[in-house]
Amino acid sequence: MNILVINAGSSSLKYQLLNPDTGALLAKGLCERIGIDGKFTYKPQVEGKAAQDAVDVAMPTHAEAIKAVLDALVDKDNGVIGSMDEIDAVGHRVVHGAETFACSVMIDERVMQALEDNIPLAPLHNPANIVGIKACQACMPNVPMVGVFDTAFHQTMPPKAYIYALPYEYYEKDKVRRYGFHGTSHRYVSGRAAAMLGKDPSQLKLISCHLGNGSSITAVDGGKSVDTSMGFTPLAGVPMGTRSGDLDAGVMQYLMNRYNMNIDEMLNVLNKKSGVQGVSGVSSDFRDLDDAASKGNERAALAVDMFNYSVKKTIGAYAAAMGGVDAIIFTAGVGENSASQRMAIASGLEFMGVKMDAEANNVRGKEAVISAPDSKVKVLLIPTNEELMIAMDTAEIVKAAKG
Ligand code: AMP
Numbered sequence: 001m002n003i004l005v006i007n008a009g010s011s012s013l014k015y016q017l018l019n020p021d022t023g024a025l026l027a028k029g030l031c032e033r034i035g036i037d038g039k040f041t042y043k044p045q046v047e048g049k050a051a052q053d054a055v056d057v058a059m060p061t062h063a064e065a066i067k068a069v070l071d072a073l074v075d076k077d078n079g080v081i082g083s084m085d086e087i088d089a090v091g092h093r094v095v096h097g098a099e100t101f102a103c104s105v106m107i108d109e110r111v112m113q114a115l116e117d118n119i120p121l122a123p124l125h126n127p128a129n130i131v132g133i134k135a136c137q138a139c140m141p142n143v144p145m146v147g148v149f150d151t152a153f154h155q156t157m158p159p160k161a162y163i164y165a166l167p168y169e170y171y172e173k174d175k176v177r178r179y180g181f182h183g184t185s186h187r188y189v190s191g192r193a194a195a196m197l198g199k200d201p202s203q204l205k206l207i208s209c210h211l212g213n214g215s216s217i218t219a220v221d222g223g224k225s226v227d228t229s230m231g232f233t234p235l236a237g238v239p240m241g242t243r244s245g246d247l248d249a250g251v252m253q254y255l256m257n258r259y260n261m262n263i264d265e266m267l268n269v270l271n272k273k274s275g276v277q278g279v280s281g282v283s284s285d286f287r288d289l290d291d292a293a294s295k296g297n298e299r300a301a302l303a304v305d306m307f308n309y310s311v312k313k314t315i316g317a318y319a320a321a322m323g324g325v326d327a328i329i330f331t332a333g334v335g336e337n338s339a340s341q342r343m344a345i346a347s348g349l350e351f352m353g354v355k356m357d358a359e360a361n362n363v364r365g366k367e368a369v370i371s372a373p374d375s376k377v378k379v380l381l382i383p384t385n386e387e388l389m390i391a392m393d394t395a396e397i398v399k400a401a402k403g
Contacts, residue, residue, distance in 0.1 A: 002026065002086050003391035004069075007093040008132025010124070011035055013065045017073060017080060017087070020391040026080040027073060028387075031057075031065035038064065042072040049078045062135035070139060089144045090136050091394030093184070093386070094129045096122035097149030098175060104152065104393040106401055107133060107145040115147070121175065121232075144401065146394040153183030156224035161321075164232075178236075180228035182210045186218040187225075188389040189331045189382040194223070196367060196380060197327060205322045207315050210384065211341070212332035213241040213284065217311060219318035227321050229314055235270060238310040239303075241284030244274035245310065276303035286334050286341065308344040315345070319352055327378040328354065330370075336383050337364045346371075346379055353377040 001021060007014040016028040029042040029052075038059030042052040052072065059065045073079050073087075081087070092107070098118045105111055112130070119126045136145060154162075162178040163171060170176040186208045193208075194201040201223030208218045215238050218228040229237030229245075239245040247270065256266050269278075277284035280303035282292045292300035319325040329335075330342050339361050346356050353376030361370040363381060371379035 001088045001395050002081060003394045004073075004087050004090045004136075005093070005387045005390045005394075006066075006090060006132050006136060007387075008062060008128050008135075010128040013062060013069075013132060015069050016387045016391075018388060018391040020388065020395040023388055025387075029069070029072070031059060031068060034059045034062055034065050038068075040065075040068050040072070042069075042078075044078060044080050046080050049080060052078075062131045063138055066132075066135045066139045084140065084143075087140065087143060089146060089394050089398040090140065091146045091148055091390040092129060092133050092136070093150070093390055094147045095125035095150045095181070096179070097147075097151045097155075098179070099155065101147070101149045101152050102155035104146055104148040104390075104397060106397055107147050111147060121179075144398050146390075146397050148184060148390040148393050150181045150183050151179045153187045154178075154180030154218070154225045154228050157226055157228065161227040176232055178228070178231045180216065180218070180225065181230045181234045182214070182216045182218075182228075183225065184386045184389045185210050185331060185384040186216075186220065186228070188386060189329050189384055190218075190220045190223070192367065192382045193327055193329050193380050196369070196382070197378060199326075204326045205319075205324050206327050206329060207318045207325050208329045208331065209311055209315070209335055209345070210332045211311065211330065211334035214243065215240050215307075215311070215332070215334070217314045217318065219322050221322045227318060235267075238314060239279070239307050240275045242272050242275045242277045244270045244278070276307055279303040279306060286338060290338075290340070304341070305344075308341055311345045312348065315349065316352070325352070325377055327380055329380045329382050331382050331384040336381060339364070342370065342379075342381070349377075354379060 003018050003020055005016045011034045013031040017026040025045045027044045032039040038057045039054040040057040041054050057068045073081055074083055096118050098121050100114045115126055115130050189208050190206050193206055194204055206220040208220055210216050214234055216228055216230040219226045235243050237245050252266050276289060280289055280300040282288055282300045289300045289304050334341055343356055343361055346354050355372040355375035357372040365383055368381045369378055370381050
């Protein structure tokens with residue numbers, strides 16, 4: 001079975017063709033500058049097939065982008081499948097499923113309407129996801145499509161974790177609550193953690209740390225998300241590359257008055273100019289910060305320290321929330337690559353049974369146990385694979401629908 005996984009943004013579209021049964025990746029790539037001019041990248045993962053790197057392909061809309069993807073996949077010289085019939089289904093990453101979607105679903109007219117209804121909750125992302133789905137439906141009218149939501153995994157949170165301490169009518173009337181994001185990643189790595197530990201997910205209390213340019217931490221109890229650090233939007237939680245993370249809302253009023261900013265300008269600062277970029281004044285990339293810190297840049301060192309400290313605090317909070325923790329998972333760009341940050345975050349947690357193994361932690365980008373053999377709480381490095389999770393969900397839903 002081959003599943004085409006699509007992640008559509010407003011002017012870009014990432015794709016992968018995967019076999020969810022074997023996990024084999026056949027091809028991946030990216031369409032950029034959709035609606036502007038169009039750049040197409042194709043990376044076949046099969047021996048002897050040639051890649052294309054940011055070549056000019058006119059893409060006035062997402063439909064031309066999808067057509068370029070399909071043409072490349074079936075190309076007689078460099079394609080990886082013989083015909084479009086070999087694409088069994090398409091899995092779409094959708095950012096916001098609100099309270100409507102607690103799991104992945106087959107896309108039909110009702111689902112499309114619900115996605116439209118949820119646009120106010122994700123005004124930047126959901127419209128692009130909808131355009132991507134419509135473009136695929138136009139090019140592949142008979143291929144089943146499945147929607148996989150970033151928010152769905154967190155729909156199991158109890159009200160005490162997702163209700164904000166605001167007048168309750170803002171939740172009832174306006175759907176203002178914690179939704180959480182990165183759900184597909186947290187679900188994937190917590191499933192892998194259970195497999196690595198040889199336990200059923202229902203027996204485990206896990207803390208999943210997705211640390212990348214955007215970061216979120218999730219408490220997973222018995223296979224279910226029970227709390228997560230991002231909120232109504234992905235701006236909440238730990239400081240990130242350029243996002244502030246949690247902030248006293250009073251700061252906004254003070255700065256808006258002082259610098260005569262409107263709310264959009266203020267949010268632009270919080271989303272694009274804050275986080276480790278804002279504190280360091282150097283970069284949003286942790287590699288640059290390590291570099292600058294090693295040369296004596298104190299603000300770069302402070303930014304990394306603040307980030308690590310905030311992740312550590314959240315781990316402590318979630319262990320308390322669950323009444324214990326069996327394993328802590330590190331994933332995404334920082335979590336998979338930065339041994340020094342994993343060590344900084346997990347050291348000092350010996351009081352709760354976490355004992356790191358410096359040698360085992362000296363690893364990157366592959367599944368590994370990085371805690372000491374006698375650590376009560378296991379610490380795991382697990383590379384995330386959201387596309388594979390989307391492909392697996394898509395295959396399962398399509399197979400179930402066929403009966
Ligand atoms: P992601 O958003 O998951 O793609 O993660 C991207 C982030 O991972 C980058 O901004 C980097 O800060 C970080 N990253 C990647 N490689 C390393 C590394 N070797 N050491 C520290 N951070 C890294």
